[in-house]
Amino acid sequence: MSADSYAHHFSIANIPFGIASSSTHPAPAAVTRIRDHVIFLDALLEDGVFRNTKGLPRNVFQQSTLNNFAALGRESATSVRTAIQQAFKPDSNYKPPLNAVIPVSQVKMHMPVHVGDFTDFSCSEDHVVNAGEAVFGKRAVPPGFPHYPLGYGGRSSSIVISETPVQRPLGQYRSKTEQDNVLFGPCQDLDYELELACIIGKPVRMGDIATAADADEHIFGVVLLNDWSARDILGLEIVPLGPLNGKSFTTSISPWVVTLDALAPFAIPAAVHSSPVAPYLEDPNPNGTYSLELTAEVLSGGLATQVCVAKLEWARWSFRHIFAHQAIGGCGLGSGDIIATGTLSGKTLQALGCLLEMTMNGKRPFKLKDGSIRTFLEDGDGVRITGFAGTPNDGVGFGECVGVINPALTLSRGVQ
Amino acid sequence: MSADSYAHHFSIANIPFGIASSSTHPAPAAVTRIRDHVIFLDALLEDGVFRNTKGLPRNVFQQSTLNNFAALGRESATSVRTAIQQAFKPDSNYKPPLNAVIPVSQVKMHMPVHVGDFTDFSCSEDHVVNAGEAVFGKRAVPPGFPHYPLGYGGRSSSIVISETPVQRPLGQYRSKTEQDNVLFGPCQDLDYELELACIIGKPVRMGDIATAADADEHIFGVVLLNDWSARDILGLEIVPLGPLNGKSFTTSISPWVVTLDALAPFAIPAAVHSSPVAPYLEDPNPNGTYSLELTAEVLSGGLATQVCVAKLEWARWSFRHIFAHQAIGGCGLGSGDIIATGTLSGKTLQALGCLLEMTMNGKRPFKLKDGSIRTFLEDGDGVRITGFAGTPNDGVGFGECVGVINPALTLSRGVQ
Numbered sequence: 037m038s039a040d041s042y043a044h045h046f047s048i049a050n051i052p053f054g055i056a057s058s059s060t061h062p063a064p065a066a067v068t069r070i071r072d073h074v075i076f077l078d079a080l081l082e083d084g085v086f087r088n089t090k091g092l093p094r095n096v097f098q099q100s101t102l103n104n105f106a107a108l109g110r111e112s113a114t115s116v117r118t119a120i121q122q123a124f125k126p127d128s129n130y131k132p133p134l135n136a137v138i139p140v141s142q143v144k145m146h147m148p149v150h151v152g153d154f155t156d157f158s159c160s161e162d163h164v165v166n167a168g169e170a171v172f173g174k175r176a177v178p179p180g181f182p183h184y185p186l187g188y189g190g191r192s193s194s195i196v197i198s199e200t201p202v203q204r205p206l207g208q209y210r211s212k213t214e215q216d217n218v219l220f221g222p223c224q225d226l227d228y229e230l231e232l233a234c235i236i237g238k239p240v241r242m243g244d245i246a247t248a249a250d251a252d253e254h255i256f257g258v259v260l261l262n263d264w265s266a267r268d269i270l271g272l273e274i275v276p277l278g279p280l281n282g283k284s285f286t287t288s289i290s291p292w293v294v295t296l297d298a299l300a301p302f303a304i305p306a307a308v309h310s311s312p313v314a315p316y317l318e319d320p321n322p323n324g325t326y327s328l329e330l331t332a333e334v335l336s337g338g339l340a341t342q343v344c345v346a347k348l349e350w351a352r353w354s355f356r357h358i359f360a361h362q363a364i365g366g367c368g369l370g371s372g373d374i375i376a377t378g379t380l381s382g383k384t385l386q387a388l389g390c391l392l393e394m395t396m397n398g399k400r401p402f403k404l405k406d407g408s409i410r411t412f413l414e415d416g417d418g419v420r421i422t423g424f425a426g427t428p429n430d431g432v433g434f435g436e437c438v439g440v441i442n443p444a445l446t447l448s449r450g451v452q
Numbered sequence: 453m454s455a456d457s458y459a460h461h462f463s464i465a466n467i468p469f470g471i472a473s474s475s476t477h478p479a480p481a482a483v484t485r486i487r488d489h490v491i492f493l494d495a496l497l498e499d500g501v502f503r504n505t506k507g508l509p510r511n512v513f514q515q516s517t518l519n520n521f522a523a524l525g526r527e528s529a530t531s532v533r534t535a536i537q538q539a540f541k542p543d544s545n546y547k548p549p550l551n552a553v554i555p556v557s558q559v560k561m562h563m564p565v566h567v568g569d570f571t572d573f574s575c576s577e578d579h580v581v582n583a584g585e586a587v588f589g590k591r592a593v594p595p596g597f598p599h600y601p602l603g604y605g606g607r608s609s610s611i612v613i614s615e616t617p618v619q620r621p622l623g624q625y626r627s628k629t630e631q632d633n634v635l636f637g638p639c640q641d642l643d644y645e646l647e648l649a650c651i652i653g654k655p656v657r658m659g660d661i662a663t664a665a666d667a668d669e670h671i672f673g674v675v676l677l678n679d680w681s682a683r684d685i686l687g688l689e690i691v692p693l694g695p696l697n698g699k700s701f702t703t704s705i706s707p708w709v710v711t712l713d714a715l716a717p718f719a720i721p722a723a724v725h726s727s728p729v730a731p732y733l734e735d736p737n738p739n740g741t742y743s744l745e746l747t748a749e750v751l752s753g754g755l756a757t758q759v760c761v762a763k764l765e766w767a768r769w770s771f772r773h774i775f776a777h778q779a780i781g782g783c784g785l786g787s788g789d790i791i792a793t794g795t796l797s798g799k800t801l802q803a804l805g806c807l808l809e810m811t812m813n814g815k816r817p818f819k820l821k822d823g824s825i826r827t828f829l830e831d832g833d834g835v836r837i838t839g840f841a842g843t844p845n846d847g848v849g850f851g852e853c854v855g856v857i858n859p860a861l862t863l864s865r866g867v868q
Contacts, residue, residue: 152608152609153607153608153609155696158693168692171692172692178691178692179688179691180624180688180689180691183624183634183688184624184689186689186692186693186696187693187696188604188605188693188694188696189604189605189606189607189695189696189700190605191569191605191783192568192569192608193568193569193658193783193784193785193786193789194658194783194784196658203659203782205780205781205782206661206732206780206781206782207780207781208596208599208600208730218599220730220731220732242609242610242612243619243861244861245622245861245863247863266781269781272595272596272599273596273600273602274692274694275594275595275596275692276584276587276588276594276602276690276691276694277574277602277603277604277690277694277695278604278690278692278693278694278695279605279693279694280571280602280603280604280605281777281778281780281781281783284605284778284781284783285781285782285783286782286783314624314636315636315863316622316636316863361697362697362700364621364622364623364697365621365622365623365682365685365697365700365701366619366621366622366701366702366861367607367609367610367697367700367701367702368609368610369609370609373609445659445660445661445782447661447663447731447732
């Protein structure tokens, strides 16, 4: 599938932000995208397109990450996005500088932000219960989950941009034949997780607190996230300190940060009510979530097999909740921090956002379109996640987050 | 206790690295310390003291963190430390520039590194078993612990330098009278954890692997670490994803990074053997640990009450093990990353490195020197951790890591 098949994700209704380079713009810099074209924002700034945006530093779009732009806060991002929409709307007379607009096929996308801290939450009750059953053999809601979204501290430095290969990790895990025997070697149960994630814009200072009501002012935008998971490594380590090497090897995100302004037309009441909740989690907005469909496909033998279609609105906890729960302890949030939803699953077999759930931890193999059988991912397999809100005519999408599995290293290769 | 009472920690046998500012050096920059004096390293570099250190960038000691210096690797740090020892040994003719040497009482210490990622492990079997009993009511070694050190991803952005106040966090926890009732408010069971931590120097590239045998080349040095813990918040959230808000609010470290070269004279065989282990954890060095004593005191009413004396050598897993276990999955390690030992406890009541263990989760109150009774920490209480190896004449120490508890904010103060 070529990159421009996502043109309808990036109509003028979207105007996401990202970081790109090209032969004509070798230094990674801030961009937006309209259909099949990427637009370098510094050229528009030079051209005066953002003259009405207050306090925009002259060099803000020349930087190799969006952190400083995002840190300016919601008002600045809204103003820049609106100015781009005005300049590029069908009846506009604006002529952008020739070198500012590049076909998307001719750019390389980079990490949109430098990530200071990454927390991955669990917002989906279906996922939490299904995963608990697959790992611990019992369907149960964990003690904290009715009160707030559960989460773990993820690894920031191994978050990579879509299309970066994913190296199968080495680790220790229980033998499948003798549970008391612990083996060391390449992960045997490599999985994906279908997620969305907020990227923080305006920071929350350490020692300050922020609540669900403050969230939209601090969320710069949303990306797709694949929390690659080594189920066997995770299974041995998870008690009692939670995930570490089962998750830390790689996390992939999509390159385009879709703003809450772009998602606003798709805001809807949360289907799952989470009241009564603690005061910091109370959402004053009757529209607690977004109507947004996510799809995961496994890629093998040149064919894509759809393995999951899930909706954000099924989740028990929202973006505002995960923002507030991370912030309430006073740790502070930095621009570029990532706060993810965890796997977004539903109630049917077609709506399970990871293979752990879909195969019940390897006990229900499934067939791919190329005829091969899987329980977990094999070397050479890819996973593609997409997300879209609305109709093809008026919708807003995320493009894709894709990764292909490379074989594990062997210990003898050692360290650089 | 005045800062210079640690003079014997910082004899010429130590030569740690840190970041300091003073009225004469307002921009934070790299320093070392000899007894009661702090020495700005850029002035020594200008003076040619490091002429034999290969590849030392001219501005490396002018920077506000040690990351770039640490990234040069063990050989550079060893060479710089040796050159300082040569220049300042008793029979040296070297006269440092007048403005390079400042009394320690006249400097402010800053975070020594920018921390990209922080993992806190559990190296002490006594702690793991005691803490498990205190929280879950059962003495048991977790399934993974015999095979490798367990760990969780900590929060990087809330790691602060010693003397930074610690704000009591808000969060949700079980009512002590009705276990099914979950309350929201200031943490009631605030605790410290007595730990050491490695700071990574030479990075491990993402996708590469590194083993225990590689560790000493990548560890820049060691600091004291207090992993402040909200036991009640942690107790509700820990199943199944591990610590998040129970830990994320603040972590304190000591300002002086003590090198492995300084600790080398105190290297000893590990008292607790951890063989057989997976190949990446095999330590080819017969001296697996360091003979190092750590002390924790609770400060209240102007008096210090010693609550723990523990030895690093009691731990089941070593610095080399936690380095290797973090690296083996291929996530990479960055310069400035922190990898901590977890609470270092022993077998006696005087050697329990946190109040959770010492009070059996609040069931065994104890008396402070000022006559007051504690189970956990109250507002205004301080905790001071120190660490020292060797005798007062030839020893090497870490100085102190101290923090005083400030009251929680209330929700109405809201967000900046």
